[in-house]
Amino acid sequence: MKYEKPTINRVDFAIASKYGSPLKTQKIRSEIDGVNVRELIKDFGSPLFVFSERAIEDKYLEFKEAFSSRYPEVEFWWSYKTNYLDAICKIYHKLGSKAEVVSEFEYQKARRNGIEGKNIIFNGPYKPKDALRVAVKEGAKIHIDHLYEINDLEDIAEELGVNIPVAIRCNMDTGIYPQWSRFGFNIDNGEAYEAVKRIYKGKKLYLTGLHAHIGTFMLSASAYANEVRKLMQLRKKLEEDFGYEIEYIDIGGGFASKNRLKGVYQPPEVIVPSADEYAEAITNAIYEFNDKKLPKLYLETGRALIDEAGYLLTSVFADKRFPDGKKGYIVDAGVNLLYTAFWYNFDIALDKRYEGLNEPSMINGPLCMNIDVIAENIMLPPLERGSVLSIWPVGAYNYTQSMQFIRYRPRVVLIDKNSTPHLIREADDLEYVVEKEIVPDYLK
The missing domain is CATH 2.40.37.10 (Lyase, Ornithine Decarboxylase; Chain A, domain 1)
Structure with a gap:
């Protein structure tokens, strides 16, 4: 036995509970x-x-069931930045998920994993023109982040002699602070509408989707409902004013896992919404609009599926x-x-x-x-x-x-x-x- 000099420490939180004394309790994972x-x-x-492949599949199927049981057209797009190991990505693709990437590196990763361009969402604030050109040629879904990207895509459209389908990324106030306002165009101040007007006047691009990602480790299902309402309101106005047929809304990711945030003292089992709670809030918000033609619902869920x-x-x-x-x-x-x-x-x-x-x-x-x-x-x-x-x-x-x-x-x-x-x-x-x-x- 190793000798250790005795010490006396005050343990302020050593209060017995139904689980026993913390002086004796040990968490074992053998x-x-x-x-x-x-x-x-x-x-x-x-x-x-x-x-654990078993845990990956169980969580994926839990989220898929929660959303697909409530909404007719739901598609999952695996967030490569969350975990881009080939074996992990291939499990999600095998389960039916497509690919969401935020760089040319991740785009190349997805293509290497056998994903066709048409099954890749290309997000992110930095898309070099060469990478955009490849994505356009291969039919990827490009989500525009800023006005410079509109200019770059119009140049590519003219160069290739094509009209390019695009989506725009939006940001907004959903009641969660700080707001993720760095990415995309703001809905609340009219910036998103003006960006679409710019696309419409350019006549080289046409809008097929709306996208937003409101934050990470989101503990509020109602914030997603607010996001969806604003996307649906914008969708209706854009279709009426410009004649676009907006096929899908992409609500991003950010769903929380069962991890424990520092400074939050309630356990994850209490504060983290379930897949059903997220799905209920999101799909009910879409149904509020009673649209004759519902948009496809895209999810870029990463953390909640793999963590x-x-x-x-x-x-x-x-x-x-x-x-x-x-x-x-x-x-x-x-x-x-x-x-x-x-x-x-x-x-x-x-x-x-x-x-x-x-x-x-x-x-x-x-x-x-x-x-x-x-x-x-x-x-x-x-x-x-x-x-x-x-x-x-x-x-x-x-x-x-x-x-x-x-x-x-x-x-x-x-x-x-x-x-x-x-x-x-x-x-x-x-x-x-x-x-x-x-x-x-x-x-x-």
């Missing part, structure tokens, strides 16, 4: 979809991203005692892999039950940076070197925003529905990191 976490670490190394399917396994490397008496653990996964650690209090579980009482602890990553904190205040029992922690949910944005910084990025594993793990991305190494570097001759 397996993921029937695969032992220690075996995963043994076979693939630590740290390790793990994705809970993702785990990060990490191993304890060392422990120490801080001057204030708090216990500190150093693990091999840092904020270079968990970008969202700055916003969320993750669900962190142990691989087995450990002897001893819990005490206030901090989990730090391996980076030589003071900000490398995975959990600032968590009750943990005494852990040994090699103890495995599973961090959840981390499926959204963490891998796509992870970086090689101080430590290499680790392997990624997908567990299929038969509980078989598959390596879907190899770890970075020195050769990968320096492949694109060039040393001038005078420094060789």
Whole structure:
């Protein structure tokens, strides 16, 4: 047994509840979809991203049923920026989702995954002209973000001798603050209407859709109802004034997952709307308009579909005692892999039950940076070197925003529905990191 100098710490929140004393309670996650976490670490190394195909499919079907049972024409467009690993994207495409991208890089990714241009929505404020030209030629759905893009598309239309179908991105006040007003054209001040008038007068583009994305991790279903009402009102006015037939409204994404926002003290089970609650608010708002021809409803859902399917396994490397008496653990996964650690209090579980009482602890990553904190205040029992922690949910944005910084990025594993793990991305190494570097001759 390792000797450790006794310390006395005041635990202000050690109040017994129906779950027992926090001094004794331990959260255990010894397996993921029937695969032992220690075996995963043994076979693939630590740290390790793990994705559950079963969880991906279950969540997708939950949202699909919630919307399609309430509305006749619903299409899902997988948000590539949320997680663009090929294996993950292919699961969503296999389930029937098309592709939504916000860069030429993601566009190329979707094409590489076998998605035709006509099944790609091209969003984003920065679309280089060459990328737009490719998207036009391949029939992608282009959502215009600003007036310069109208000019670029008109140039391409003239160059190719075609009229180009387009949608515009809109922003608006939906009762949620701060507003996402950086992208697209504002509906409330008439900017969106004027943008469409500009398109109409140019006679080289024609409007087929309206799009908005009102925010991220949205905890208000009613905000989506407000968004839909404003899109439907604009749709009606544009069709009356310009004779356009607007085929679809794209309400974007932003639905919340069961993650825990810092500063929010109610559990996700209480504050996060269900798929049914989101769907009910959105579809009822469309039906309010009693249109003879309903628009298609597009969803760019990302976070809510993938977040809970993702785990990060990490191993304890060392422990120490801080001057204030708090216990500190150093693990091999840092904020270079968990970008969202700055916003969320993750669900962190142990691989087995450990002897001893819990005490206030901090989990730090391996980076030589003071900000490398995975959990600032968590009750943990005494852990040994090699103890495995599973961090959840981390499926959204963490891998796509992870970086090689101080430590290499680790392997990624997908567990299929038969509980078989598959390596879907190899770890970075020195050769990968320096492949694109060039040393001038005078420094060789």
